[in-house]
Amino acid sequence: MTHAEPLDSLRRRTSEKWTEHPSDVLPMFVAEMDYPLARAIAEALHAAVERSDTGYVNPRDTGAAEAFAGFARDAWGWSPDPALFGITTDVSVVIVETLRRLSAPGDGVIITPPVYPPFFDLIPEAGARVVEVPLLDDGSTYALDLAGIDRALAAGARGVLLCNPHNPLGLVHTRGELEELARIVERHGAFVVSDEIHAPLVHPGVEFTPYLTVSDAAREHAIAAESGSKAFNLAGLKAAFIVPASERMADVVRGLPDEVTFRTGLFGLMATRAGFADSREWLADTLAAITANVDLLERLLASELPLARLRRPSASYLAWIDLSAYGWGDDPAQHILEHARVALSNGPTFGREGVGHVRLNLACSPELLTEAITRIAALTRP
Structure with a gap:
């Protein structure tokens, strides 16, 4: 321990x-x-300092993405394609930059409070508008208000910013809930950005479901934000993945400005690789x-x-x-x-x-x- x-x-x-x-x-x-x-992370960073390896990232180096994909395969039975990944500084930037391309100015984007406070700011930063659909709370359990999300999309909201697992509750959405969410979003021609930064920290005996695994529809309309920063305590090193699972969403990632990629921390990618591969x-x-x-x-x-x-x-x-x-x-x-x-x-x-x-x-x-x-x-x- x-x-x-x-x-x-x-x-x-x-x-x-x-x-x-x-x-x-x-x-x-x-x-x-x-x-x-983790020792492997510390050793990777010390070795980089020793060789003065403190330059810019190479966006064609997929070592960190391959390490994450291997972890996802072993932990969740999911094999995302590292060749499609985008990289950037952190999950907040994944959210803002993808929302800028998936929504039009003033579009409504649904969040499910109580939820990570920056969500209230990231949506307006992207030019969209916050639409709140609070989690259902029966006094003992929380759950997505799927009917409420359906109504909000029917009323004109264009997307869902999903927290999966949910911060601050440590709530892990079930596969059944996510499958139904995907059906609702698909019916309305909307999109999902799934923040999955806490996924590697799902507790023993609990099953985590990556949103991009629930259906073909989910893969067509969603992008996942993934990172090792919470799992391995790397927030200051600045690295995250923008993960698509369809050609449509891969085009969104390819269309991001080059600077979204080049702001990524080289040490962040090194540490992320050492985390998911060796820690x-x-x-x-x-x-x-x-x-x-x-x-x-x-x-x-x-x-x-x-x-x-x-x-x-x-x-x-x-x-x-x-x-x-x-x-x-x-x-x-x-x-x-x-x-x-x-x-x-x-x-x-x-x-x-x-x-x-x-x-x-x-x-x-x-x-x-x-x-x-x-x-x-x-x-x-x-």
Whole structure:
């Protein structure tokens, strides 16, 4: 099982997670892991520095794409064609650049809140318009509101920005849901951009379905955004894949400006290749650490914050927690930061459905997680 680095070592990092707040704050907000890099990734980057290999990417080098395709084949039974992949800096750029080519100015693009906050900004950046179709919530489970998506497309929306798996819930959409979504989208002549950045972090025993595998229709109308940045903690190295699975969508990728490709980080591609090709054991050990922390969080909430509501995630290292019963306002993360010195992600930024909620990063040591919940629980006592 992977172990988080000691707190004094983590505080020497210069990323946002460790420099945004004063040193008395426990940072558990932004989606960065506290684990050390996989050895194969660290060795690949050290070797590149030793040979001063710090230039531009070669877009014809498909080594990273082939490594991802091999991982997808072994993990999900999917064999995307690396020759069709585009590369760029990150999944957000995949979303913006594909939306610019799949939608016209002012077109409606559906999102399903509570959802990754930048979705609310990426769609307008591409010139389109946000259409919200919140997830269905029956009090115990979340699901896509397929009938609501159907109505929104019938009313004129032109596409769906899918979060698969879903951030912040760690929700893994079923194959049946995705097959029906594909039928609905096809019936309306619309498109899908599927953000699958958290897919390699699906928990053991849970089946992930890449959207491009569900039907011929899905392959004709969709593009997937894939990356190793969440799975291997590589966000600062800047590399992601734009993945089509039909000639129609491959033409969309080929039509992207050259600079979309050349802004990709060379170190990002090196690290991505080393991750998907040579770091699968590290990933499995990391998922073991994450799921152990989910178990721990459930126990801590039951004993220390019994009014909190957590629905166990099936993917990633993020926990979506309803704290509304404690009366800490619409944005309990702000109250917790001020009074408990724990930094969590603010629920309302994920949409109106996030009022009273927080998102907590579980990719940390059990000791840090325990300290965070202990600090928060102290706010409930006189």
